[in-house]
Amino acid sequence: MTAPYTAAARLDALLGDPWDPGNPYGFAAGTARDADGAYPAAFAARLAGTGFPLAYLPPALGGDPRPLDDTLLLVRVAARRDAAVMPATLLSCSAVLTVLAAGTPEQAKTAAEWVREGRTVAFALSEEETGSDILAGRCRLDPTAGGYALTGRKWLVGRGATADAAVVVARTAPRGPAAFTAVLLGPDQLAAAVRRPAQPVTGMRGIDFADLVFDHVPVPETAVLGRAGGGLAAAMRAQQLVRLLSTAACLATADTALRTALRFTRARRTGGVPVAETGHGARELALAAAELMAADLCSLTAARHAHLAPGTFGLCSNVVKRAATRLTASAIARARSLLGARGVLAHGPGAVVDKAQRDNAVVESIDTSPFGVLRAVAAALPGYAGPLREPPGPGDHALGPLLAYGDPLPDLDPAALDLGARPRDPVLLGFAAHADEIEARLAARGAERAAVLVRHVRTALERTTAAAAGLDRGGPAGALGQLDLADRLCLLHPAATAALAWWAHPERGLYGEEPGGAGWLTAVLAVLLAHAEGRAPRQAAPDVLPAGPALARLDDARLLFTALPVPLADGPGPKESETPAEPDEGDETT
Ligand SMILES: Cc1cc2nc3c(=O)[nH]c(=O)nc-3n(C[C@H](O)[C@H](O)[C@H](O)COP(=O)(O)OP(=O)(O)OC[C@H]3O[C@@H](n4cnc5c(N)ncnc54)[C@H](O)[C@@H]3O)c2cc1C
Incomplete structure (x- = not known):
């Protein structure tokens, strides 16, 4: 049997030791870009050659599809270095998955072509005034001869300031879930929108989240995805996958925070004993490790579920978002606290964990709000x-393949996702x-x-x-x-x-x-x-304590904190007393 998740290991090797202060794909470079609010452009360009955008496109559309558990681990080894690189790993996934879930073959071909060319397709559903109350959305498509006129404002659109195209969901009827229609806007139509400057954000800094304002923008009938009135259902089906994919950022940031805290607490001594071996240190590390393991298994299993039984994925897609955000946030808070005063210093391990924590917090609010998930x-x-x-008896819940992490899976079929609550x-x-x-x-x-x-x-x-x-x-x-x-x-x-x-x-x-x-x-x-x-x-x-040493063994063996081994390129990293240097002159900070 070949080792699972070898692509993630290869990508990590390609990106090099993240503890090396001179590595443009390392932690020091990430914190420097974060301080400047700069997008990791060169890092994103480096990933462009690794096939990321093709991972969720079917072969018929020129894709090179991978199982989602494989994709999640690939994203994790990239995003653990800098979560602001997320848009480059899951380029346009919200929009494209909506097209794949509801669009015509022609529309799917067009969107896939854009993705293959490296263009960005934004996804515009949310509105500032109505938030989680999606059914109250005001942005509207008014019928005209030959199509619609789009009027209204969509907020915090990821890559809104720079996207080449967009999927926009807007109102076409007075009330109810069937009152919304999704349209695919190409570069010409998007050129007629006003793009507000990107809003400053506290985490994943450098990604542009900008408002799109439409004032009677003409939209042809052919831009409608699926049928008029089916827009919300299409978007909600695609969001099931997007919620899952966003957990890669949670897990990536938790990996970095815990690895940093682990190394610090093993090197730092108090009363001659490494902090990691004190009662308090060991307990906090173990609790954080167990929280991370729980989130990791939940995310990997959900990824396989989406392939094997997309029609039953609705509940899981919300559970995984809530569980992964909550558990990794808790693990990162423990990691930060273990750094003591260094946890609030804006350099060294404190800077790395501070960025991880802020980046992690953003995930809770993107795609679906915590309130929307719990509802x-x-x-x-x-x-x-x-x-x-x-229980109706053992039955066939396809549990073997569901839990066989790393094993091949049937192709993903976004059109088979279902919104029913059975x-x-x-x-x-x-x-x-x-x-x-x-x-x-x-x-x-x-x-x-x-x-x-x-x-x-x-x-x-x-x-x-x-x-x-x-x-x-x-x-x-x-x-x-x-x-x-x-x-x-x-x-x-x-x-x-x-x-x-x-x-x-x-x-x-x-x-x-x-x-x-x-x-x-x-x-x-x-x-x-x-x-x-x-x-x-x-x-x-007492039950949790063994998780701490298990995590330490994974770090000693240079493995990702995940269920099955994914070798990493990590070197030893700085000693407790050392402060990671700024990246070398000339390295990417823009
Ligand atoms: C970084 C970032 C990137 C984003 N990218 C995109 C994007 O690319 N495309 C896009 O369309 N959107 C995007 N969004 C928008 C985001 O998905 C929505 O804004 C979000 O789903 C809901 O926004 P909200 O917090 O204003 O909603 P609300 O849910 O209205 O939140 C405001 C408060 O009201 C509370 N609340 C809401 N409803 C109830 C209720 N019924 N009872 C009690 N309390 C309630 C909430 O708990 C919260 O405390 C992005 C957001 C962020 C932060």
């Missing part, structure tokens, strides 16, 4: 009460069907604690969905309760994923553990249950 999960939750209380999530149903078996197998291997935690996850899932089904959703208390239950589900779903990942492939050891080893699983389940139940995660420390 969508809350809507799906009650439907799972019955199936989780009385309870069909393979992780939740598969876990309910196999939880007894997983528990028994863990106990038989002597992993009693993991077995107990699996039972807790099962009980918590049943209670959470039953409570959602029993809620009176009319009043404000009911609405709040729904959101809280949705948030809990977003932590229990990754716990179910982790248990299944251990069970489905006993021949594979994850996170550097021997095959069937359950140390990582115990840590991940314990930290997720603590978060889900509103307990301080530190109370779970």
Whole structure:
């Protein structure tokens, strides 16, 4: 069997040691660009030759498609160096996936051609006044002879100041979800829009997020994607994949923050003991490691789910966004705190972790807001009460391929994504069907604690969905309760994923553990249950502690913090007392 995710390892080798202060694709260069608010243009150009934009295009459109788990890891090894390079890795994905989900073959061909030529296609859905209340959007397409006139303002459009083309979703009827139409604007039509200057942002600085203003811009009938009135549905289907893809930035920034904190705390001594080996240091590192592992498995599994069962991906696409943003933000906060005073110094490790934290925070607000994500999960939750209380039997949830990280997958079919809320999530149903078996197998291997935690996850899932089904959703208390239950589900779903990942492939050891080893699983389940139940995660420390040394072993072996090894180009990095130098004169800072 060939090693999985070799493309990510090759890309990392190509980009070189990120700790080298002279490397234009390294941490020091990234923090210098960030300080200047500069886009990583040369870094983006370097990636242009690596096939990124072709990764999500079908072969018929000149693409070189990769499984999404492969793509996510490729993005992670690039974005761990500087998350502002994200647009170059997933060039135009929101817009192009909307075209692939709803457009005609001709429109798909046009958009694919633009992407292959390296042009940027922006995606303009959100409006400042209406925010998450998408159904209240005001930007409108008024019928004219031969087409429409587009009028209104779209805000914070990624690459809005520089894009060559755009997908715009605008109102064509007074009310309801079918009141919106998506149009593909080419360079000529976009030239008629006014582009407001990019808004300064606190993270992913250098990417232009600009408003697009339309004043009776003529749009031909042929620009309509799919059918008039189908725009929101098309965009929402594509956003399912975009939410998943954005988790690459969360995980990339968490990798960098933890690697920095890990190296600092192993070198820095207090009372003669490395900080990493003190009670507090070891506990914080372990909690952060377990949080990162949980987010990593959730993201990798969701990527495979999108290929294998796109029609059931809706719930998972929201869970993965919420879980990955929340867990990685927590891990990064721990990493920063471990740096002590250096965590607030604007140079050295503090600068690297500060940038990682600000970049990470941006992900929560792009594509779908946290409120929008939780609202969508809350809507799906009650439907799972019955199936989780009385699982329909093992069934075929394609669990083997779902959890076989790195194995080949069927081609992605964005047109098969579905907005229905029927309870069909393979992780939740598969876990309910196999939880007894997983528990028994863990106990038989002597992993009693993991077995107990699996039972807790099962009980918590049943209670959470039953409570959602029993809620009176009319009043404000009911609405709040729904959101809280949705948030809990977003932590229990990754716990179910982790248990299944251990069970489905006993021949594979994850996170550097021997095959069937359950140390990582115990840590991940314990930290997720603590978060889900509103307990301080530190109370779970006895179960979580082994995750810290596991993370250290991955860094020692120069491996990405992910389930299966991805070799990295990292050198030893600076000693605790050293401050990473500024990049060499002449290196890219613009
Ligand atoms: C860096 C960045 C890049 C972006 N790129 C793009 C892009 O390329 N294309 C694009 O179309 N959009 C883009 N956006 C816009 C973004 O997707 C939307 O703005 C976002 O989905 C919602 O915006 P909001 O925070 O104003 O919404 P809101 O949800 O209105 O948020 C404001 C506040 O209201 C609260 N709230 C909202 N509804 C309710 C409710 N019913 N009950 C209680 N509280 C509520 C929220 O929790 C929040 O506290 C980008 C945004 C950012 C920050």
